[in-house]
Amino acid sequence: MDNANSLYRVHQCSKCPGDTKYQCLSCPCNLCPQCKETHVKDLKTIDHNIELCREKINYIPKQEIYRKYCEPCKIPVSYHSRKHRKHRTLDIRTAYxxxxxxxxxxxxxxxxxxxxxxxxxxxxxxxxxxxxxxxxxxxxxxxxxxxxxxxxxxxxxxxxxxxxxxxxxxxxxxxxxxxxxxxxxxxxxxxxxxxxxxxxxxxxxxxxxxxxxxxxxxxxxxxxxxxxxxxxxxxxxxxxxxxxxxxxxxxxxxxxENESLLKLMSGPELCQSLTLTGVGGCVHISCVTSDRVCVSDKNNLILTNTTGITLHNAEDIWKGDGLHTLNTEGELIYIDRNYNINKLSKDMKTTSSYIERTDSTWIPRCVYWSLSTGDLLVAMNRETSDDKDDKKDNVYYYDTDHPELKTYTWIGKVDRYNRSGQLTQSIQHDSTGLKLYRKPHYIAENYNWDVVVSDHYSMSGAVVVTDREGRYRFSYTGHPSESNLRPNGISTDALSNILVCDKNTNTVQMMDRNGQFLSYLLIRPSGIITPQSLSYDVNTHRLWVGSAYNSTVVIYRYITRQDALTASADVMQSLNEIKTTETEKPHQEQEYLLKVIFPPEFLHSLSLTGVTCCYHISYVTSDQVWVSDYKNNIILTNTTGDTLHHVKDSFSGSFNYGIHTVNSESKLIYIDKNYNINKLSKDMKTTTTFIERTDSAWKPLCVYWTPSTRGLLVGMYKEKLKRGKVNRYNQSGQLNQSIEHDNTGLELYSKPIYITENNNGDVVVSDLSAVVVTERGGRHRFTYTGHPSGSGLTPYGICTDALSHILVSDDITKTIQMLDKDGQFLTNLLIKPSGIYQTQGIGYDVNTHRLWVGSGLGLNKNRLCIYKYINRQDTRTDKQTQRFDGDGMPFSA
Structure with a gap:
């Protein structure tokens, strides 16, 4: 009896105790009728292929009379039918x-x-x-x-x-x-x-x-x-x-209205990431279907799928940004190397000229096919050096071959062409006659028919929006409005929100249809670091994000349906709690012994000899530190500024920042000019190779000796792929760990230039545009990108103190910012300290709790200042925990 039951047992639904009737071939999973309804309505699974379970059997009973199917007549016929003998017939099974x-x-x-x-x-x-x-x-x-x-x-x-x-x-x-x-x-x-x-x-x-x-x-x-x-x-x-x-x-x-059907999620959800072949970067993306996109870099344009396989390659493209789009028939429209606009057929076999360039003064920069009107929007620009009426639009540059100063005026416009390729509209000026655009790079159309242009030159620009008739509506210049925006890829979604990649802050910013800032949708996303291109899939409501410096494309979902059926479909798996390590116990005790004093107390300053600036500082004793500059100099100095020792074989380059550290035996460890990691004896007489470079693709850029594990952390950089990693070596120089990806497999680092370790074992890295923190095991904890979040950060020197605060020198605000161990901004500890215009290297003395601050390039560039901002509690029982309000001002609680 048991055998009979097991033989004919009905399969159970994967979502509930119900009986299976359907099967999803994309997941895969078994579904009952009710769960099938939820599955096909959920935007996460809207494009999945669902079939009846009986289709797996592929059984079709034999027909007694009708065995053929007449294609011209579209009816089943018998095998011996004379009437349809001359018609094309198919087997009834094949036709079915x-x-x-x-x-x-x-x-x-x-x-x-x-x-x-x-x-x-x-x-x-x-x-x-x-x-x-x-x-x-x-x-x-x-x-x-x-x-x-x-x-x-x-x-x-x-x-x-x-x-x-x-x-x-x-x-x-x-x-x-x-x-x-x-x-x-x-x-x-x-x-x-x-x-x-x-x-x-x-x-x-x-x-x-x-x-x-x-x-x-x-x-x-x-x-x-x-x-x-x-x-x-x-x-x-x-x-x-x-x-x-x-x-x-x-x-x-x-x-x-879409507002009745869709809503924003609490935060973007990563759906998939893929690495493409055939392109070196993802300058522009155009969605073809839910699983196919066209991607271009400065030299190539490919059609790829969600597995990253190249399906087609167009070779005659122009080296532009938003140079391609898809029309409603699925045909690719792109700008070729002669500035003509071509059309590639859906089967990718025939290329024809759609709009031929007739005016040599105007260069087409980007194109967008309007789904609402069937028109083609083309953003163009030209340059001139003799337009006296446009001096305010001039862009200045210095030519080394011709040292005289030259001025050029960039002038842009947007042309609208109908389906036949005829010009029907040209948008160039606002209602007062002023020019709207300078150098358009990307163009899109919103659901309310607004024309949205990503317009920038040099290091700044704006998102310029006009209505369908060409009337100027607004310009978005970043959040807040006085910030510096460098807009790249642009897109709009089904809720008429405008999304734009900002290269200055490495964010994807979202604003409403009227230009009001809503949120930083993505901040320095893992695996991409610098988002360059965007494309919104109107069918699945997913956002494709392309990287500026590598061939990684990441797919996010941030819009979901206003539907009770799908509200409970998402079950998020909670992260494991981070266990308290033994190294946190001293920190907990330190809170009873130490407190922050604000503002920091200035002790004294000194001018160094032997270095041109203070790029990096490594503490040795309470009165001796190692200091390096951007050349090949590392000196040992004291509190009077005397040079006690000079190392001249260190690494010299544009990113020789955190190139040295001091181990537990007070020996100097540094990166030499051959990218080997050397060790200088305590008496400074013998230099030995501690870690020899074996992989020519990876360069060590920064080092830090960890007193807790008695090992060495090394920040590495791979120039070809423009990505970084952190290696951990034991005290014998053997590799124990490599930290490169987050838990989703995406890259964490762009170019590590300073590195340190916190009291709780966290690895803290000063990357090109963020502070990236992982736990000791390598799991990503948080990324800090400035205050407020996403406002922009250029971090240099970094260190931690006895209270597990993270201190980082920011070149944008010329401040030393203090965070707690979880990445929450506390205060600007120092702002342009004691005559130092640009803070660069910082070092913390664990014995005296003093902060050494070094100057970068600029005025007083070889200046070193010493501060005190941590003091002992008045009594051991008087625990006054220092806190900070919303403006970064401290108070006791």
Missing amino acids: ITARRLHRGIIQTIRSEALFYRHVLMTGLKTDFKTCEAEFSLYPSKMLTKADTLKDLIDDVLYDLLNNVSCDFDFKHRCLKEKIDMQKHIVSLQRYLNIYEQPAFSFSALEFLSTIKKVRLQIYFTLHTSQSSMSTSLNKKDLMESLSTIQITEKGNRRV
Whole structure:
């Protein structure tokens, strides 16, 4: 009996205890009918391929009479039929499978879109019907008010009002008819779906093919509606007509706004990342389908899928930014190397000229196909050196071959072409005649038909928005408005939000349709670091983000449906709690012994000899430190500024920042000019190789000796891929660990230039545009990108103190910022300290709790200042925990 039960046991749904009827081939998972409905409506799985379980059997019973299918007549025929002998016929099984495959797209649309939107439209229609009943109940009283002005005719009019108005007034019945029509349409869709899903052994292939021939299915998403208005005429002659007639004004198609269907998620969710072949970077992305995109760098344009495989390569492109787009027929439109705009057929076999360049003074920079109008938007620019009226738009540069100063004026415009390639509009000036654009790089169109342009030159720019008619609306220059924006890739979503990549802050910023900043949607995303390009998939509502410096593309989802069915579909897996390590116990005790004093107390300063600036500081004793500059100099100095020793074989380059450290035996460890890591004896007489460079692709850029593990942390950089990593070596120089990716497999570092370790074992790295912190095991904890978050950071010297604070020198704000161990901004500890315009290297003395601050390039560039900002508590029992308010000002609690 048990064997029989196990043999015919029904499979259980993967989501609930129900019985399986469907199978998702994309997940894969088994689904009951109810879970299938949730699966096809959820935006996470909207593009999944779902089939009935019986399709795995692929069983079609043999027909006794009809064995063939006539393609011209589209009917099943018998094997011996003479009438169709000269026609092209297929095996009935082949025709059945082919027909089902052709209708699969329609079925997916019905499952995921049509029935979903019908439900929302029906809800609105029922509400309008109730509203009509309430509004129409007021009309008799309004008519009676009109009748009071002509009392001599009131009796006759009142009779007509009470007896005939309902006959003449049919608006209520129109709404009722709409409701009935909608219900019939939903029934027909459901019937079509049921026909498609009938098992082959109960509903034969013959019946299926015969049925779909008769069906003329139309999936529409709009309903016709009306608007009522009452005549206000009081002419005596037309009194009867005015009191007994209500005019019906046609309002148009009933539509559902995306705001009623979609909403923003609390934060973006990573869906997938892929590494492409055939491009060196992702300058621009154009979505083709939900699993195919076109990606270009400065030299190549490829068609790729979600596995990163190159499907096609276009070789005649121009070296531009937003140089390609897709039209509604799926044809690729791009700018070629001769500045003509070409069209590549959907099968990628035929290339034709769409718009030929006729004016040599204007250069097309970027293109965008308007889905709403079928027009092509082309952003162009030209340069001139003799436009005296545009001096405020001049861009200055210095030519080494011709040292005289030259000025050029960049002038931009947006042209609109129809489907035939004819110019229909040109947008260049605002209402006052001022120029709108300088050098457009990317262009898009919003859902309200606004034209959105990413316009920048040099290191700053703006997002310039005009309406469809070309009238200027606004310019977005960053958040806050006085910040510096360098906009690159741009896109809009189904909620009419505008998304833009900012290269200055390495963020993707989101604003509403009116230019109001909403949020930093992505801040220095892992694996990309510097986002360059964006493309929004209107079908799955997913955002494709491309990297500026490597071939990584990351797909995010930040929009979900306003649907209770999908609200509970997302089950987020919680992260494991970070265990308290033994190294945190001293920190907890330190809180009872130490406190922060603010402002820091200036002790003294000194000017160094032997170095041109103070790029990096390594503490040796309370009165001796090692200091290095941007050349090949490392000196040992004391508190009077005397040079005690000079190392001249250190690494010299543009990124020789945190190149030295001191181990537990007070020996100097540094990177030499050959990228080997050397060790200088305590008596400074013997130099030995501690770690020899074996991989020429990776360069060590910064080092730090960890007292807790007695090992060496080394920040490495791979120039070809423009990515970094952190290696951990033991005290014998053997590699124990390599930290390169987060838990999703995306790169953490761009170019590590300073590195240190916190008291809780965290590895703290000063990267090119952020402070990246991982726990000792290598798991990513947080990334700090300035205060407020995403505002921009250029971090240099970095250190931690006895209270596990993280101190970082920021070149943008010329400050030393203090964070807690979890990355929360506490305060600007120092702002342009004691004559130092640009702080560079910083070092913390664990014995005296003093902070050594070194000057970078600029005024007093060889200046070294010493501060004290941590002091002992007055009594051991008086624990005054120093806290900071929202403005970074300290208070005790």
